[in-house]
Amino acid sequence: MDSFSVPEVVVLRLPLYVRALSQLRDGGTDVVSSQQLGSLLQMTPAQIRKDLSYFGRFGKQGRGYNVRFLLHELREILGLDREWRACLIGVGRLGHAIINYPGFSPEGFKIVAAFDGDSDQVGTSIGGFKVRPMEDLAEVVNEMKISIGIVAVPASQAQEVIEKLIENKVKGILNYAPVAPQVPMNTVIRNIDPVLSLQSMTFYLR
Amino acid sequence: MDSFSVPEVVVLRLPLYVRALSQLRDGGTDVVSSQQLGSLLQMTPAQIRKDLSYFGRFGKQGRGYNVRFLLHELREILGLDREWRACLIGVGRLGHAIINYPGFSPEGFKIVAAFDGDSDQVGTSIGGFKVRPMEDLAEVVNEMKISIGIVAVPASQAQEVIEKLIENKVKGILNYAPVAPQVPMNTVIRNIDPVLSLQSMTFYLR
DNA sequence: ATAACTTTGTGAATGTAATCACTACTTAAA
DNA sequence: TTTAAGTAGTGATTACATTCACAAAGTTAT
Numbered sequence: 001m002d003s004f005s006v007p008e009v010v011v012l013r014l015p016l017y018v019r020a021l022s023q024l025r026d027g028g029t030d031v032v033s034s035q036q037l038g039s040l041l042q043m044t045p046a047q048i049r050k051d052l053s054y055f056g057r058f059g060k061q062g063r064g065y066n067v068r069f070l071l072h073e074l075r076e077i078l079g080l081d082r083e084w085r086a087c088l089i090g091v092g093r094l095g096h097a098i099i100n101y102p103g104f105s106p107e108g109f110k111i112v113a114a115f116d117g118d119s120d121q122v123g124t125s126i127g128g129f130k131v132r133p134m135e136d137l138a139e140v141v142n143e144m145k146i147s148i149g150i151v152a153v154p155a156s157q158a159q160e161v162i163e164k165l166i167e168n169k170v171k172g173i174l175n176y177a178p179v180a181p182q183v184p185m186n187t188v189i190r191n192i193d194p195v196l197s198l199q200s201m202t203f204y205l206r
Numbered sequence: 207m208d209s210f211s212v213p214e215v216v217v218l219r220l221p222l223y224v225r226a227l228s229q230l231r232d233g234g235t236d237v238v239s240s241q242q243l244g245s246l247l248q249m250t251p252a253q254i255r256k257d258l259s260y261f262g263r264f265g266k267q268g269r270g271y272n273v274r275f276l277l278h279e280l281r282e283i284l285g286l287d288r289e290w291r292a293c294l295i296g297v298g299r300l301g302h303a304i305i306n307y308p309g310f311s312p313e314g315f316k317i318v319a320a321f322d323g324d325s326d327q328v329g330t331s332i333g334g335f336k337v338r339p340m341e342d343l344a345e346v347v348n349e350m351k352i353s354i355g356i357v358a359v360p361a362s363q364a365q366e367v368i369e370k371l372i373e374n375k376v377k378g379i380l381n382y383a384p385v386a387p388q389v390p391m392n393t394v395i396r397n398i399d400p401v402l403s404l405q406s407m408t409f410y411l412r
Numbered sequence: 413a414t415a416a417c418t419t420t421g422t423g424a425a426t427g428t429a430a431t432c433a434c435t436a437c438t439t440a441a442a
Numbered sequence: 443t444t445t446a447a448g449t450a451g452t453g454a455t456t457a458c459a460t461t462c463a464c465a466a467a468g469t470t471a472t
């Protein structure tokens with residue numbers, strides 16, 4: 001079950017299952033079929049079963065999946081059974097919104113440090129901690145065991161910042177800058193880019 | 207060239223080309239080959255040529271593509287040659303960040319109204335206009351010719367808000383709430399969900 | 413017990429997307 | 443003018459993803 005033997009599209013869907021299962025559990029559902037899960041997520045039961053089959057056999061014929069059990073297994077597969085520490089780079093308007101976003105922490109993603117290249121920002125307080133200069137990155141990433149970098153700098157500085165993160169062994173990057181960054185194979189990058197989303201949407205609205 | 211004959215993945219990539227071409231133009235480049243564009247965007251030249259071939263023949267053998275011409279054509283294909291008016295639903299922290307985000311407007315996406323279901327928020331000022339109650343939605347969408355709804359309400363209210371938008375003929379939805387909304391076929395929805403992005407990232411970081 | 417349902421897991425089949433490889437053309441150099 | 447190098451556009455091919463369809467197993471009703 002190494003990472004490369006599982007299609008990436010499948011991995012992208014697992015968090016959807018995790019979220020749906022969490023809701024079902026909170027709603028008091030004990031058992032769910034691929035059928036039900038499928039109608040909840042608007043996908044075919046066969047796809048759900050096939051996706052899960054890459055990782056093991058979690059269901060029971062004639063019955064379905066135990067919600068809590070499957071949820072636990074999927075969280076473990078995704079590595080969500082532990083806390084992930086992240087640092088934020090760029091504390092402008094967007095950076096502020098990110099650090100105050102309440103959705104990360106309950107899912108185990110903790111932002112534990114903030115950096116900015118602009119010396120006017122350094123030293124100001126944000127979300128409970130002081131903004132540090134970029135020069136401190138190596139030290140802080142190492143000491144705080146940070147494995148994820150969240151990039152919220154202007155497009156013009158994004159590639160440079162991302163390279164600096166990679167230099168310091170940060171292997172996961174959540175990029176909010178509107179660019180298509182170049183990263184080595186062993187780095188995982190996810191881009192959050194609402195403008196691109198809108199620009200593909202309008203094709204269908206014309 | 208109706209929308210359905212073009213694979214959706216292709217449409218999702220067109221904005222990437224638009225962005226790269228804009229940069230090239232700003233940098234003074236007149237002509238670009240699929241080779242160069244490919245290395246800029248980390249994709250194969252063949253894929254770029256094939257993608258473009260769904261819409262027409264824009265290049266010149268032995269030479270490449272005229273940057274300004276291709277950019278113009280792609281913007282037209284995507285419907286980016288006009289202004290798109292959007293309304294924001296939900297003016298909490300996230301809503302504020304969205305309305306103050308400077309990236310939409312230069313690309314032709316204008317937020318022209320804001321709504322909130324919470325009566326405490328209604329009437330307050332944000333980004334230059336007053337927050338309106340949800341009851342005004344029908345009227346405002348109609349009068350201001352709003353075609354896109356940006357949803358920034360808590361997960362628990364998202365589905366309801368989305369249905370209300372659709373009822374009022376809003377055909378495009380940019381959803382920031384962490385849910386998998388159910389929408390009819392003729393509605394285009396794009397989800398912005400950084401937590402999902404992180405949760406699939408960790409699979410590769412474990 | 414038995415029969416009628418239900419549901420998983422999975423090879424096989426189908427459908428979709430990416431890449432290859434070649435022709436036709438363009439440009440620039442010899 | 444001729445030759446060599448470069449490039450778009452595109453059928454054919456290969457690779458990848460989804461769906462089908464069915465055996466095996468569990469569940470519920472009688």
